[in-house]
Amino acid sequence: MTDLTIRDVPDDVVEALRAEGGEAGISFTAFVRTVLRHSAERGGWRRKLRAGVSGMRALREEIAEHTGGGLSDSVDVIREDRDRGARD
Numbered sequence: 001m002t003d004l005t006i007r008d009v010p011d012d013v014v015e016a017l018r019a020e021g022g023e024a025g026i027s028f029t030a031f032v033r034t035v036l037r038h039s040a041e042r043g044g045w046r047r048k049l050r051a052g053v054s055g056m057r058a059l060r061e062e063i064a065e066h067t068g069g070g071l072s073d074s075v076d077v078i079r080e081d082r083d084r085g086a087r088d
Contacts, residue, residue: 021031 017032017035018028021028024031026034
C-alpha cells in the first residue's frame, strides 16, 4: 500500500467527506479510500467501454469492406416490422 498526501483540499470538501463517512459509520480515511477506489473502478470501466465502442466500430467497418457495402440500421428494420404488424 502507498500513503497519499493531498494538499489544498477545500475545507467544505473535507467536511462533506467527513460527514458522509460518519453517516456510513466509517472513518474519514476509510471513506476517502472507498471514494478513490470507486473512482478508479469507474475510470477502468469507462476505458473498457471506449475500447469496446472503438472495437465495434472497427468491426462494423471491416464487415462493410468484406460485404461490399454498409450495414443497414436495425432501427429502420425494427420500425418497418412493427409497422407491418400494426397493419395486419
